[in-house]
Amino acid sequence: MTAHSPKPADHQTSARPKLDAARVDRQRPLVQPWPQAGSIGTTLLGPIGSGDGIYVTDEAGRKLMDGPAGMWCVNVGHRRAELADAMRDQAMALSYSSPWYTTSAPSLQLAERLAAHAPGDLDHVFFTTGGSSAVETALRFMQFSNNVRGRPEKKIIVSRQGAYHGSTYLSASLNGRPRDLNWMDSLSDKVVMLSCPNPFQRPSGMDEAQFADFLVDEFRQVIERVGAENIGAHVAEPIMASGGVIVPPAGYVKRMFELCRANDILYIADEVVTAFGRLGHVFASKDVFGIEPDMITFAKGVTSGYFPLGGVMISARLLEELRRSNHPEAMFAHGLTYSSHPIGCAVALKNLDILEDGLLEHARAISPYFQKSLKTLEELPLVGEVRGMGLMACVDCVADKVNRNPLALDVEVGKRIDAHCQERGLLVRPLINMCVISPPLIITEPEIDRMTEILSASIRQTMDDLTRDGLWNG
Template sequence: MAAKRDPAKIAALEEDALTATARAHLVQPWPVAGSIGAEVRGGIAAGDGIYVTDQEGRRLIDGPAGMWCTNVGHRSEPIARVLYEQAMALSYNSPWYTTSEPSVRLAERLAAHAPGDLKHVFYTTGGSSAVETALRFMQFSNNVRGRPEKKLIVSRQGGYHGSTYLSASLNGRPRDHDWMDNASDQVVRLSCPNPFRRPTGMNVPQFCDFLVDEFKKAIERHGADRIGAFIAEPVMASGGVIVPPDGYLKRMRKLCAENDILFIADEVVTAFGRLGHVFASKDVFDIEPDMITFAKGVTSGYFPLGGVMISSRLLEQLRASNHSEAMFAHGLTYSSHPIGCAVALKNLDLLEDGLLAHTREIAPYFQAQLKTLEDLPLVGEVRGLGLMACVECVADRESNNPLALDIEVGKRIDAHCQRLGLLVRPLIHMCVMSPPLTITRSQIDDLVSILRQGIRLTMDELVRERLWRG
């Protein structure tokens, strides 16, 4: 009689084999030179609702919602069904000379939600390509209109806009540029609109005045005739969930309009429910941009898709130019992908059928419960909006300086939280939360409880190692 095989041992052997294969062949995103091509990261085997299961069988709350993207949660049967049905009906069509029905229907739905006259969409494959498209469109438009010198792009310190060459050049995080080439000569960078780190002695309204005045001076210094666009995340996501001062975006938008500078709202994170609306620009911040970039939540991560909403006015200007032969020589093999567009349509159904309202109702509770973590000595500030938040750790509350451990603090907290049942997005000395929109009050309580324990364990660890006085 054959001996019974232990399922746990079989799973462990399979995991070891998978780990070895990954180390041998898989190059991970954002690697460091010392381990590039030989790095192994924690494995995720399954997902359901707000939870994922790792390869060790632990069930974890997906605190970052994948990468700010699994808005409707994991294992959505309606979306899975659409993936199959669309693949069986039409798996692909070339956007160069054909059009699919899902891409047209989605364009109509997006135009209905977009603010102002943003009634047109150019589809891409993700957020980086969406930002790249918006910038190339600005360049093309100014070339066609006889303004080839109007190409400078204004971005902010702390911002993140992508990993393609031009989009990455906009990023305002120093580590992004330490070893990578970029088009820095095309970028003007302003201060980060972070009220927590405003200059000493300056209140928040004064800080807002300072930021707006800085933009005015940049326009005067470089010339409005040379600045093509200003790009901003309504809430800086990867920069640490930076919510700008009240009125800041409206005032920056006004300056752009007065100086014929395109305002690009980078809503790759803030759109599709993260702040309770399909697009946050108008409904949350009362601005009508010239373009809006989107990705991530448009399909809740079930299929790669992104895009740019473009003002009708901009297209009309091009059609009225003297260069009808000018070609916007830009496109992607997977632009307007029928499966991605079909998934996005179903995703919109789920958002409109209750998830947007649920997010608006539960977001204040989410923010309030996380705010209780400010009673921990390691926590300098908890901030956020909608269902996105950041816990920033500091060495002391008088200076608000980050801990000297730098990137290790967030990683330490994440490691403890994973053992307790929560995935955290560690960002240097910060921890970011952006769970699926389906999260409930009791699940928020679980998330905050585990995060509290993880921070406490990290505090004890730092004191033991004499790295922090507490």
């Protein structure tokens, strides 16, 4: 057990409900995210029973390193007594109050602290329930603002291939990952997709500086073709997380931001993953990439996954423009029952305490070791590239290192690696031919070494599997 997480009392352990395997086999009552039509309502993902520090334990009692930190979110680690206490104390004081006609002290305090951390004039926050609703809120605010200001045509949203911004209607319309929208409706007539800023897959004969020029020129041409008067916002993750931890070319983020600012296009930085320590700072936009966006969306690490909470940091300038408009009666008719939830905000305040009390510094200090250790996996023939920044990384597997071709014959290679990793004590997040790693920020150098050892052995075993099955010849 870790020092921060005392062992639960015996009565607490014995009271934890166990899955009734026979009943689950018959009914499969839980429908989990992203099911396929042919198996919907019949599948059950691996049950997890408990967590502690950087580890989780499955129902069979197997202890596993939580390589993805849940879903990029368990930044301070599992079983933090401080966060559990914050939830209980707030629930006993005030479990809920409606954000329509009341305000809770935790929401006010959290708003003040986030505004102090946010770059530029991002002095205001609208709280949501997670990342999708945060992006949805930012987009609806853009639409509302342009309506109020007499620019109803300024609604086009610019996104990128490989992007992931959420599962609600507007946010999902921006997704550019393979297969995300194949069978789902979207607001396609209001979205323009730019190229993915992945240097590993850049055109042949182009260096990274030229690739950056190409990407920025592409955006400039879109603005000229579509018209700046019709483009409301560019939404971008500083690092494209679920797209494969895409770290863009040097200078790209700032140049894209400057194009937006020059053409009166809102720049919305989607920091749902990169905020709250993943890159070593509360917000990464200015500290890492040198920009002060018009809005920043966040979620995940704001509570380290202990309670559903998200939000949008909004520029004071945008609110001032609304107050100066000719439509003081215009209402931003958007809200969520659980917006500004007092328990979520109380947890986020305590989570910030932990981050500010040395964990951000630890994340910045250990990140180079994390990246260097995982980079050694590039020695394996199956691994095309290991890329990342801070405490997020991706192992990208390819069939042909010279031509950088993904494994066309085995799109499930990531799942194969994950299965072998689990046998050895590590969870990773498989994404087709890639494996994503984003551990809790409390990880240590020996734990990073062990993680790398497991990944190396599991990739080698996967190479043997692919060779045996005739899917790869090395």
